[in-house]
Amino acid sequence: MNYLLIDDDPIINLVHRKTILKFDEGAEVKEFLSPRTALDEILQNPKDVNGHVIFLDINMPDLNGF
Amino acid sequence: MPSNIQDSNLLRDYQELQLRVMRSSHIEQQLRIVQDRLDHELILYKRLSAYSSKAVNTSSVDELLRLSVEAMVDVLEIESSAILICRENKEPIFHHEGLPLSRVSEEDFCADFRQISQVVPRSKAVILPSRKLQLMTVLQAYTDCLFYATVDQKLGIGIYVVGLISAEKSAFYEKLGEKHETIFNLFTQQLRSILTSRYQEEQIRQQLVRIERSEQELQKLSMIARKTKNAVLVIGSDHRIEWVNDSFSRTTGYVFEDVVGGRLREVMKKHEVDVEGRQQILEAVRQQQSCEVYATSRSINGEELCWNIEIIPVVNDAGKHLSNILMLNDVTAEVRFKEDLLTINYKYQLISQEAKVGIWEYSIADNYSQWNEVLIDMFGAHQKDGATGYYEFWESRIHPDDREYVINERRKVLNNEVKSVRKNYRIYNSDGEIRHLQSHTIGQYDEEGRLIGLMGSSIDVTELMQVDERVQSLKQFYENIVNHLPSNVMVFNGQHELVYANESMLHAHPFLQQELSKNIDSIIGINNATHAFLKRLRLHLSKAFVTQKVVSFNEVFILNHHQRNMIGTALPVGIGDSELLTIVSFTDVTELNRFQKELVRKNTELQKVNAELDNFVYRVSHDLRSPLLSIEGILGLMEDDDLDPEVREYHKLIRTSVGRMDSSIKDILEYSRNSRVELKIERFNIKKMVEAIFADHKFYGGNPMELQFTPECDSYLESDKTRINTLFRNLIGNAVKYRRNVPDSFVRFGMSTHKKQVVITLTDNGKGIEKMKIKKVFDMFYRGSSDSVGSGLGLYICKEIITKLQGKISLTSEVGQGTMVTITLPLKPKLK
Secondary structure, rough: OEEEEOOOOHHHHHHHHHHHHHHHHOEEEEEEOOHHHHHHHHHOOHHHHHHOOEOOOOOOOOOOHH | OHHHHHHHHHHHHHEEEHHHHHHHHHHHHHHHHHHHHHHHHHHHHHHEEEEEEEHHHHOOOOOHHHHHHHHHHHHHHOOOEEEEEEEOOOOOOOEEOOOOOOOOOOHHHHHHHHHHHOOOOOOOOOEEOHHHHHHOOOOHHEEEEEEEEEEEEOOOOEEEEEEEEOOOOOOOOOOOOOOHHHHHHHHHHHHHHHHHHHHHHHHHHHHHHHHHHHHHHHHHHHHHHHHHOOOEEEEEOEEEEEOOHHHOOOOOOHOOOHHOOOEHHHHHOOOOOHHHHHHHHHHHHOOOOOEEEEEEOOOOOOOOEEEEEEEEEEEOOOOOOEEEEEEEOOOOHHHHHHHHHHHHHHHHHHHHHOOOOOEEEEEEOOOOEEHHHHHHOOOHHHHHHHHOHHHHHHHHHHHHHHHHHHHHHHHHHOOOOOEEEEEEEEEEEEEEEEEEEEEEEEEEEEOOOOOOEEEEEEEHHHHHHHHHHHHHHHHHHHHHHHHOOOOOOEEOOOOOOOEEEEEHHHOHHHHHHHHHHOEEEEEEOOHHHHHHHHHHHHHHHHHHHHHHOEEEEEEEEEEEEEEHHHHHHEEEEEEEOOOEEEEEEEEOHHHHHHHHHHHHHHHHHHHHHHHHHHHHHHHHHHHHHHHHHHHHHHHHOOOOOOHHHHHHHHHHHHHHHHHHHHHHHHHHHHHHHHHOOOOOOOEEEHHHHHHHHHHHHHHHOOOOEEEEEOOOOEEEEEEEEEHHHHHHHHHHHHHOOOOOOOOOEEEEEEEEOOOOEEEEEEEOOOOOOOEEEEEEEOOOOOOOOOOOOOOOOHHHHHHHHHHHHHOOEEEEEEOOOOOEEEEEOOOOOOOO
């Protein structure tokens, strides 16, 4: 299972990663601190993110989750 | 001596012869005397005969008498003669010859004549001896008198004939004797017969004239009867109608043949003569009396006719009643006119009475006035005031300040200077009150235009005057207000003439002072700016005038070299039915505009600040919450079974602190949300909401608690769902948090809907709040006790929400018993 964690707070990303790994040991977790970087990545390989679970903070600087 | 004897014989014979001769000559002489006397008498008789033949030919009585007195003196050879003829009802005729009338009056002679006639036999010529004459007043101057007096009853005349002679004055006095008596007798006989015949002739002539005249009269009368407008009826002594004239037929429609021959009684019945009139006429005809009767009848067409009937009985010279003449004067028109007049007069009186118009009339001829009742009441006059014709009374009641003026005005009409005057003046009525009268005095003139009197009317206008005064003072009042208004006001009338401009207006445009009462089209500005202003004003005025609606416009005035922005309004106003005014007012909005702009700017600024502040609060709260959540996350990661119990205890403390901080931040967020977000009204099931909220709190820990609903609790509420949710989250949260440690803890929800509002109660049997603190529980950041776990914002937020929802919240509580919160909300909150 692939996970994308997008949050400007690295602690939240850390908490999420730890919690995910606690329940799903083979999980592949990718972290982004900037929503723009995350969006660029997703737009470059849109097919790659198919079936990915995304944890997206909505209130972020520069670009919000919506 | 024979011779002697012889001689003696002879002498005797001679002597005898001589005696005889003497005797014969005496006889001869005697004879001659007789002869002379006879000759003389013959002359007298001849004179008498001459008189007779002359007298017969005289043409008038006067001439006859003149001749007679002359002839008498001649025939009888006397000194004077006189004839007096006395006639009934006429002046006596007196003629004389030789009477000394310059010394003795005619009347004295006549008186003596009459006296003598009393004592001498009638119709016999007598000679009165002088001793009898001695007894008379004037006739005593004469020696002898011949007297004759006679009375002719048929002709109604008395004749006195007198001849007089006095011995001293007459040269050839001869005592009157038989001869004179005879001649006088003859003379008087002749005179009498001629005189009588003369008078008879005259009488006959007069009768002839009279007959002729009465014939003419009769012709005239019948002509009049026929031609007169009056109807004429002749009623015979048998009470049958003998004759009617044309007028009768013309007026009644009944012709001659219809009426003549009929009995008066039946004819009158047929003509429907009124009963009373009928009786009066019949009575008058029967009594043969002359009288006048008023009666009505009907014409053949049934029209009512009114008659003044004069009944004239006709009687012949012998006093025998022949007929009655009925003169019928048709007064129908007069009667109708009089009736009309009475009606008009009555109406006129009624009108004056109703309209409270006092009316008076003054007659110059009588120097007397008459007043109607209204005027009498107005002045409070009494009977005695009227007895003298009111004038003095009237004068005494006029207000002293008005008296001279009023009397002068009246005199103008009396002096024919004017035909009428109108005047207002004050009087004192009987209560001493001052009343204002409006009065009118009019001269009355006869057909030739001469003033015969005055008439007039007076109306009490006191109340009107008072109203007028009030109106005047009100007008003054409003004029003052308008004059001192800071707004500039002008008033135009229906002809677009400037009738008024207040002081502010005149201050702004002084040139208007000279333009008052001019038409706007003819007002010329003093410069280009005012010119343009007037041009615009004309447009606004005509627009307001045509549309009859308020016209608003902007205008710029230059005042003290400063530009002022004005708002102008042209307001058409109708006064009464006829007058139409347009009020133009200008209000200086320069300051207002500035303030308004400032206000808009500040408001925008404030809104911006507010929004920024809200945003700031939100951001701060949100940004404060994320690190807290991070802390909570890390704490969760650190929670492992193999933790040191002491560390576990610290963990728990950290968690509690983080939780309190988070809930405080959430409260702040909710508060900020309440003030930021607009109301959104929807219908929802509040019972379900309350149940869900209670379920969230159920696991708060501690002893179990029950949620109850009152039996008559409504389910649906129409309000802002999110806010109501926050409200009950706080309230139910409080109830749960501060419950007592008893087995039957409960929180009870109730809602009832009334006419205009919804009342919600939330009751618990918790710890309750001390009385002192109840007042403060809704304050910001107030926390009731040290063991309270909230931010102190919960109930403050509740109050803010209720305020936003236009409701009220109150709280009653008893320590150790419980708390009841009562909320009233409008049935449908208004969206702002």
